[in-house]
Amino acid sequence: MLVVYIASQYELGDKSENVLRQIEIAHTLMDYGFSFYAPLLMHYVEAFRSRPTDEYMSIDLEFVSRCDAVLRLEGRSVGADIEEAYARELGIPVVYSIAELQALEGR
DSSP states (O other): OOOOEEEEESSOOOOHHHHHHHHHHHHHHHHTTTTOGGGHHHHHHHHHHOHHHHHHHHHHHHHHHHHSSSEEOOSSOHHHHHHHHHHHHHHHOSSSSSSHHHHHTTT
């Protein structure tokens, strides 16, 4: 089972809508039999106690390094750009669709 990091927009636009979008994609990944890490769920951690953005980015990059692939969702995002670049630096595939994930897994 591939473990997929979801990289997407957070700061631009409505943050709650961006989080919901990632949750919807997480459910789709589960429907297709993938495991996932959805970093925007940290939105709810942040609601209880604020921390510097670079702390979250450090955690996110650690999870990128532990995933089998990064699913990059459409939308402008400095954070997702950093996550995508880091994955590529580590040789972790970056994909843009469920079909590409299925191809990685040989389905």
